[in-house]
Amino acid sequence: MADILRERERQVYRKGQANALPLDCEKQSAAGSVSQRACVFCGSRVVLYPIADAVHIVHGPIGCASYTWDIRGALSSGPELHRLSFSTDMQELDVVHGGEKKLYAALCELIDAHHPKAAFVYATCIVGVIGDDVAAVCKRVSLEKGIPVLPVHSEGFKGTKKDGYRAACDALLQIVGTGPTEEVSPLSINILGDFNLAGETWMIRDYYARMGVQVVSCITGDGRIDEIRRAHGAALNVVQCSGSMTYLAKTMQETYGIPFIRVSYFGIEDMSKSLYDVARHFKDKEMLKRTQSMVRTELERVMPQLTEYRKALTGKRAAIYVGGAFKAFSLVSALRHLGMTTVMVGSQTGNKEDYEQLREICDEGTIIVDDSNPLELSSFLEEKDVDVFIGGVKERPIAYKLGIGFCDHNHERKEALAGFEGMLNFAREVYGSVMSPVWQLTPRKRGSSLEVVK
Amino acid sequence: MSSQPRTTPHAPRPNWVSTRNPCKACAPLGAALVMRGIAGAVPFLHGSQGCATYMRRYLISHFREPMDIATSGFSEANTIFGGGANLHLGLQNVTSQYHPSLIGIATTCLTETIGEDMHGLLHEYREKTAGTPSPTLVHVSTPSYSGTHVDGFHDAVRSVVQQLAEADASPSAYVDSFVNIFPGMVSAEDLRFLKEVAKDFAMPITLFPDYSETLDGPSMEKYEKIPAGGTTIAALRATPSAKASIELGRTLRTKSTAASFLQDKFQVPAKRIGLPIGVHESDIFFAAMEKLTGHKTPEKYRQERGRLVDAYVDGHKYLFGKRAIVFGDEDMVVGLTSFLAEIGVFPVLCASGGKSGALARSIAEVTTHVREKVAVRDGVDFMTMAEEAELKELKPDFVIGNSKGAKLARELGVPLIRVGFPIHDRIGGQRILHFGYRGAQQLFDLVVNVLLEVKQDSNSIGYSYL
Numbered sequence: 034m035a036d037i038l039r040e041r042e043r044q045v046y047r048k049g050q051a052n053a054l055p056l057d058c059e060k061q062s063a064a065g066s067v068s069q070r071a072c073v074f075c076g077s078r079v080v081l082y083p084i085a086d087a088v089h090i091v092h093g094p095i096g097c098a099s100y101t102w103d104i105r106g107a108l109s110s111g112p113e114l115h116r117l118s119f120s121t122d123m124q125e126l127d128v129v130h131g132g133e134k135k136l137y138a139a140l141c142e143l144i145d146a147h148h149p150k151a152a153f154v155y156a157t158c159i160v161g162v163i164g165d166d167v168a169a170v171c172k173r174v175s176l177e178k179g180i181p182v183l184p185v186h187s188e189g190f191k192g193t194k195k196d197g198y199r200a201a202c203d204a205l206l207q208i209v210g211t212g213p214t215e216e217v218s219p220l221s222i223n224i225l226g227d228f229n230l231a232g233e234t235w236m237i238r239d240y241y242a243r244m245g246v247q248v249v250s251c252i253t254g255d256g257r258i259d260e261i262r263r264a265h266g267a268a269l270n271v272v273q274c275s276g277s278m279t280y281l282a283k284t285m286q287e288t289y290g291i292p293f294i295r296v297s298y299f300g301i302e303d304m305s306k307s308l309y310d311v312a313r314h315f316k317d318k319e320m321l322k323r324t325q326s327m328v329r330t331e332l333e334r335v336m337p338q339l340t341e342y343r344k345a346l347t348g349k350r351a352a353i354y355v356g357g358a359f360k361a362f363s364l365v366s367a368l369r370h371l372g373m374t375t376v377m378v379g380s381q382t383g384n385k386e387d388y389e390q391l392r393e394i395c396d397e398g399t400i401i402v403d404d405s406n407p408l409e410l411s412s413f414l415e416e417k418d419v420d421v422f423i424g425g426v427k428e429r430p431i432a433y434k435l436g437i438g439f440c441d442h443n444h445e446r447k448e449a450l451a452g453f454e455g456m457l458n459f460a461r462e463v464y465g466s467v468m469s470p471v472w473q474l475t476p477r478k479r480g481s482s483l484e485v486v487k
Numbered sequence: 488m489s490s491q492p493r494t495t496p497h498a499p500r501p502n503w504v505s506t507r508n509p510c511k512a513c514a515p516l517g518a519a520l521v522m523r524g525i526a527g528a529v530p531f532l533h534g535s536q537g538c539a540t541y542m543r544r545y546l547i548s549h550f551r552e553p554m555d556i557a558t559s560g561f562s563e564a565n566t567i568f569g570g571g572a573n574l575h576l577g578l579q580n581v582t583s584q585y586h587p588s589l590i591g592i593a594t595t596c597l598t599e600t601i602g603e604d605m606h607g608l609l610h611e612y613r614e615k616t617a618g619t620p621s622p623t624l625v626h627v628s629t630p631s632y633s634g635t636h637v638d639g640f641h642d643a644v645r646s647v648v649q650q651l652a653e654a655d656a657s658p659s660a661y662v663d664s665f666v667n668i669f670p671g672m673v674s675a676e677d678l679r680f681l682k683e684v685a686k687d688f689a690m691p692i693t694l695f696p697d698y699s700e701t702l703d704g705p706s707m708e709k710y711e712k713i714p715a716g717g718t719t720i721a722a723l724r725a726t727p728s729a730k731a732s733i734e735l736g737r738t739l740r741t742k743s744t745a746a747s748f749l750q751d752k753f754q755v756p757a758k759r760i761g762l763p764i765g766v767h768e769s770d771i772f773f774a775a776m777e778k779l780t781g782h783k784t785p786e787k788y789r790q791e792r793g794r795l796v797d798a799y800v801d802g803h804k805y806l807f808g809k810r811a812i813v814f815g816d817e818d819m820v821v822g823l824t825s826f827l828a829e830i831g832v833f834p835v836l837c838a839s840g841g842k843s844g845a846l847a848r849s850i851a852e853v854t855t856h857v858r859e860k861v862a863v864r865d866g867v868d869f870m871t872m873a874e875e876a877e878l879k880e881l882k883p884d885f886v887i888g889n890s891k892g893a894k895l896a897r898e899l900g901v902p903l904i905r906v907g908f909p910i911h912d913r914i915g916g917q918r919i920l921h922f923g924y925r926g927a928q929q930l931f932d933l934v935v936n937v938l939l940e941v942k943q944d945s946n947s948i949g950y951s952y953l
Contacts, residue, residue, distance in 0.1 A: 038580055062536055064573045065557045065580030072537025094596045094631035095506060096513030100541035102891075117870075122506035123632050128600055139505035158535055158597040159632070162566060189535035190561040190597060407555050408584055411710035426544050430553045436706050476708040 037409060038063055044403040046388070048395055056388040058403040061193065067406040069354070069427050070381045072189035074157055075101075076197020079444060080277050081153050081185065081204065083228050084256035085109035088149040090119040092136050092167060093157030097189075098122070105444040106230045110255055114149055123159070132165050140174045140182060150258035151181040153204060161188035181208050181258070194356075195382055198277035205252065205261060206284055212259055214266025220315050221247040223267045223291075225282055226274030227298065229254030230444065233451040237298055240308055240452065244324050246315070252281070265289040269314055271296055271307070276357035276382050297359060298451035299459075300367030301332065301339075331453035339370070342460040347372030349420040349467055354402075354410060354428050355442060358383030358391065364423060364442065365394050371460055376417040379405045407431050420467050436475030438466035507870035510814055510891065511840030513631035514639030515593045516542045517672060519556050521627075521643035522591030524696025526717035529557055529587045529622075533574055533603065534595030536560040549909040549916045550675075550702040553714070557581045557590075561597060570598060571608045578612055582622055585712050589720055592626040593643065599630035623720055625650045635841045637816045640672045641736075641744055644695060648745040651723040652753070665691035666779055667732040667755070669745050671762065671818055672908060675703035675917040680926065687785045688776050693722040693729065695745070703917045727753035731779055736818035737761040737849035738841075761853065762818050765826030765927045766795060768853070772923075791924035798928060799830055802935040805953075807831040809938065812881065812895075814872060814888040815907040817841040817849070817865065819921075823887055823906065824861070825853035826927060832934070834861050835881040842866035869895050885937060890916075902937045906930070 037045055043057035062068035074091075078101050081089065091098040098120030109115065121127070121135050140152060152174070156167045167184045175182040183204040187197050222241065227234050234254035241248050249267040250260035270282045270293035282293035294314060296307035305328045312324040351368045353361050358380040365375045378391055379402035391401050400413050411431050414422060422432035425443030432439040440462050442450060450459045472478055515532055519542055522530035532539045539558035546554045557580075559565075559573040574592075581590055594605060605626050613624065627646035629639040670681055678699035685692040700716025726732075732746040732755050739759055746757035758779075763772035769792070773784045809832045813823050817839045824834045834857075837850050846865040854861050864875070873895050876883065886896045887904040890912045896903035910916030920926040939953050 036584055038584060040580075061562055062560050063576070063580060064559045065531070065577030065584070066560075067539075067555045067557050067581075067584075068536060068560070069540070070536055071540040072535045075537050075540070090505065094513055095509050095511060095635075096516070096538070096541070096596075096631045098506070099509045099512040100545050102508065103894075118508050120506045120509065121504075122509070123596075125630070125633050128596075128632050135504060142503060143505055143507075158561075158595075159600045162597065162600050189537045190566050191563050193536075407553060408710075408712060415710065426547060427540070430547055430551060431710070433551070434553055434704075434707050435710055436708075475706045477706075480708065 038066055041066065041404075045405075045409070046392070046401045048392055048399045048401065049397045054389060054392060055385040056401065056403055058388060059195075059382075059384050062404055066404075067408070068381075068404055069406060070404060071194055073191050073194065073197035073200065074155060074187040074189045076194035076277070077155060077185045077187035077201040077204075078197070079105065079228075080198055080201035081253060082115055083107035083109070083253045084151075084153070084258065084261070085115045086112045086149060086257050087151040087153055088114055088119060088143050088147055089153045089155070090121065090139060090143060091155045091157060092121045092132060092160050092165070093123055093155075094159070095120055095122045097155070097157045105228065106447050107228045107254060107444075108232050109229075110235070111257075114147055119143055128159060128163060131163055132160065133170050136165065136167065136170050137174060140170070141178070144174070144178045144180065149180065151183060151208065153183050153185055155185045155187050157187065158189045161191065181211075183207055193382070195276065199280050202278070202281040202284070205281060208258065208262050209285065210262070210265040210289065212262025214263055217249055217263065217266035218247040219268055220245060220317065220320070221249050221267045222269045222271045222311065223249050223264045224251040224254070225270050225272040225293070226278035227251060227254045227451070228274075228444070231447055231449040233298070233449045233455065236449060236452040236454060240327065241311070243327050244308065244312060245317075245320050246311060252278070265291065267291060269293065269311065271311055273298060273359075274357055275359045295359070297363040299360060299363035299455070300370060301335070301453055301456050302366055302370070303363045304452055304456070305332075335453050335457045338457055339460055342464050343370070343372045345464060345468060346460075349373045350376045350417060351463075352377035352414055352417065352419045352422045354379045354405060354422070354424040356381045356425070358387030360442070361387075361391060362394065365391070367456060367459060370456075371463065373421075373463075375399060376419060377402070377413045379403060379410075411435065421463055436472055436477035438463075438469070438472070440466055503871065506868045508891075508894065509840055509868050510838065510872075511635035511637075512545065513596075513636060514629035514634050514642070515595050515631060516545065517636040517638065517640030518591070518593035518627050518629045518643035520546065520672065520698065521640055521647065521696045522593070523554065523701050524698035524717050525589055525591060525647065525723070526719045527588030527713055528591050528717065529555065529581050529585050529589075529713060531557045531559075531577065531581060531590050531592045532595055533559050533570060533592055533598045533605070534561055535597055538595050545909065546702075548911045551914070551917075552702050552704065554702070566597065566601060569601070570603060571611070574608055575612050575615070578624070587622045587713060589623040589625065591643070591647065592624065593629045593639070594626070595629070596631040599628065599632075623651070637672055637818075637841050638742075641739065641742055644669055645743060645745040645748055648695070648723060648726050649748050651720065652727045652749065665693060665729050667726050667729045667746070667749065668692050668694045669732065669734040670694060671734070671736045671739075672816060673735070673762065674908070674919050674921060675699040676920040677922045677926070680920060680922045684776065684788070684923070687787065688780045688782050690776070690780045693726060694718060695723060695726075727755060729755050731756045731758060733758045733760065733775060733779075735760060735762050737821050737852065738817040738843040738845040741843050741845045761825065761849070762822035763922050764822030764930070765829050766792065766799075766924065767829055768822055768825050769923050769927065788924060791928065795924045795928045795931065798931055802931065803831055805935050805938055808833065809884040810835045810882060812836045812838065812872065812876065812883045812886040812888075814838040814869075814886065814892055817843055817846045819907045820846070820888075821849045821853060822921065824850055826930060827887070828854045828857050830931065830934075833857070833859065835883055836862045836864065836872065836875060838864045838867050838872050840866065840868060873898055884941075885934070887934075902941060904934060904937055
């Protein structure tokens with residue numbers, strides 16, 4: 034059993050345990066707990082990152098730009114400005130005298146060199162402390178260069194990653210509503226909260242095209258500034274990564290009267306339900322028929338192979354630790370579809386309702402955890418004798434060190450895991466990790482004896 | 488290098504103000520790595536939560552090992568009123584969770600800018616916890632707006648040595664039978680190599696830092712809270728008693744280092760030599776070992792040297808006149824340049840994001856036998872390197888450096904030979920041996936074979952013998 038810090042005792046729950054919910058969550062990480070979370074800047078950076086025809090410039094010392102250079106597997110069908118790393122690289126004198134002049138000069142030279150459709154300026158920790166007026170510099174450059182130059186108030190210490198999501202949405206809201214909407218169909222949507230990791234947005238867009246739904250913009254996967262400017266013309270916002278995008282959707286509802294629904298593209302049940310929910314929203318019988326036939330076609334294509342994987346994976350135990358809880362719901366059901374049991378599930382940023390919903394869908398004894406850390410996670414993996422751990426890069430070495438399989442379901446993945454095809458990729462990846470012969474050599478499976486095994 | 492205006496035939500080029508595709512990371516990262524090289528230690532960053540998480544991710548992607556870095560996790564209120572309470576709570580929580588023997592604290596740009604008094608805060612914490620079993624606390628000032636990850640690394644080495652040496656500098660601890668080695672920011676395999684050489688010379692050493700085990704450990708049945716290995720606190724306390732210090736890195740001449748501190752304060756003679764990469768620099772290293780120990784270099788290394796020179800002869804025709812861009816951390820660039828120059832490859836550009844002020848001089852020292860002038864650029868980023876390659880028609884046959892140069896290599900249409908840190912797009916960065924005749928042998932075979940592969944694949948014949 035893990036030594037759980039006193040401050041964190043109410044952030045860990047085992048299903049079946051009495052009086053332990055609601056889980057204590059949505060609070061600042063305990064100092065010294067080695068949280069897996071990042072900061073406000075990270076929240077803003079991940080959300081805006083995939084916008085490919087904008088210049089993204091990090092205002093601050095070099096680290097924040099170095100650590101986020103080409104970090105996400107967010108693909109673009111055209112320009113790739115998002116894959117470059119730009120920083121004002123503040124030096125000691127800039128800290129003393131202020132960084133506004135440097136920011137101004139950096140923005141001008143980068144806009145002149147790359148001709149972007151917009152520029153995002155991320156304010157990092159010390160910018161907030163030394164009092165640079167980032168908004169004023171942005172405004173000036175915007176007037177001079179004739180493109181939106183958007184300040185993102187993402188000082189790392191000003192809250193949690195969720196506050197960074199909000200700062201990103203605030204920047205986006207400055208451009209939504211500034212483009213023409215004449216050619217937007219009444220059967221149209223914005224895809225919110227898909228980031229085109231490994232081309233997932235393209236798969237999802239294809240489904241909507243086959244249903245007869247026009248996609249006005251994707252925020253932000255394969256994102257383009259002109260599309261986002263037109264986003265207010267769409268009839269519906271379809272929100273996937275609800276943690277980051279619900280605020281944007283709610284504000285667009287208030288400002289432009291656009292309703293929104295929450296969806297998930299992971300796992301075949303959730304994928305199908307998402308498409309049906311969109312079709313039902315439009316109350317268009319033909320669209321519903323097209324959706325039904327498309328879902329049938331896709332299922333017929335993937336089911337035989339999924340059944341094969343299920344045979345091999347039935348009874349295996351999985352653990353999940355992801356950023357947003359919404360993805361965890363889909364993963365629990367996707368794993369169940371493969372015959373696997375989720376014995377531990379946690380997230381960095383879930384809220385009370387999220388954890389209650391997780392409790393409902395999980396089996397007795399499942400550990401549910403908020404804002405966990407390596408020591409807790411490793412002890413849960415050992416205790417539950419997990420076969421595969423699903424998380425991000427920072428969770429990977431915890432699993433591997435213990436000789437446990439791992440599947441990356443985070444920003445850096447190179448495999449498309451959304452959609453019907455994605456479920457097949459997910460199954461293949463889980464299978465490929467769980468079934469590898471290497472585990473048989475690990476101390477966890479056979480101890481550290483060098484005896485020859487027959 | 489932005490101080491010299493550059494022009495194209497068409498339009499004047501600006502002196503770039505921004506850093507575009509950086510060839511460096513920030514100072515606390517280097518410090519965190521050093522702290523991981525102390526036995527029983529937990530690295531701790533005094534700053535925002537994101538710093539620790541980003542650096543963990545960056546280091547994990549290279550080493551592919553657990554890398555826990557704790558943080559005080561600054562909030563807005565801490566920024567206004569000071570982060571002392573959070574620092575104390577963080578230290579307490581790390582102590583109760585990890586039971587470390589040492590917590591190594593590095594500051595960040597945020598805490599340096601608001602002027603946190605680390606001496607005072609840690610003094611308060613020590614007073615508060617007096618009488619209870621508490622870990623040793625050491626700290627280093629690493630403002631990210633000053634220097635690079637390499638500066639953070641060396642500053643941490645010096646701060647740790649200074650704080651632990653001063654705490655226990657009793658003359659009775661005088662031993663005089665061992666040597667301090669400060670290896671710089673090198674691979675886990677390089678660290679193992681240094682330990683092996685010392686053992687073969689029958690010379691006890693204190694190697695610091697030593698993350699050869701903590702960041703390249705075996706598969707485990709039970710999770711280790713703090714991975715085994717690292718330089719012990721006792722050894723660090725005893726550094727003033729060494730008969731000499733060796734520090735690796737020619738560009739360290741401009742810095743106040745652990746070795747220079749021990750020399751100034753405790754009269755421990757300091758010997759600074761380059762990273763032993765290639766024959767020349769390795770010869771200097773082994774000569775230093777001979778001088779310190781009075782032993783001759785063991786036959787094993789003489790054999791390795793012999794085989795290496797034999798291989799240089801076998802492969803020289805494939806290499807002579809080839810051109811390379813060398814980039815990365817300054818001392819790694821100096822070592823690699825020395826190696827390339829001695830095998831007949833012309834270093835058309837030696838570049839680093841670091842700016843010690845000593846790169847050009849150090850490169851000059853290791854390229855005295857190169858006929859053409861070698862271009863050296865410090866404080867540069869990858870887009871500047873790419874522009875320079877184009878404008879000056881450098882036409883390299885390959886680029887050599889860390890994996891952040893992958894985009895540069897791709898644009899130039901030449902292979903990238905991955906060495907140094909970080910290696911994020913291949914496996915095994917921590918196991919690359921750069922040092923010694925054996926390391927040079929591996930690098931040499933790699934360079935020649937990469938060029939032979941290009942030769943074989945770039946025509947329709949597909950020669951069977953090359």
